[in-house]
Amino acid sequence: MYYxxxxxxxxILPLSxxxxxxxxxxxxxxxxGLEKKKLDxxxxxxxxxxxxxxx
Numbered sequence: 001m002y003y004x005x006x007x008x009x010x011x012i013l014p015l016s017x018x019x020x021x022x023x024x025x026x027x028x029x030x031x032x033g034l035e036k037k038k039l040d041x042x043x044x045x046x047x048x049x050x051x052x053x054x055x
Contacts (some may be wrong), residue, residue, distance in 0.1 A: 013021070
């Protein structure tokens with residue numbers, strides 16, 4: 001098992017790059033949350049329009 005793991009090659013980014021990525025992730029999570037909220041609002045709006053069509 002160790003042989004298999006030791007034969008794998010992976011690139012390790014410099015610490016400065018790792019820090020940049022780590023600092024960027026919370027902003028990305030926040031953006032995803034905002035986009036999900038917009039999607040929910042648009043879906044509610046769509047449901048409302050569809051209901052009005054059939055009333």
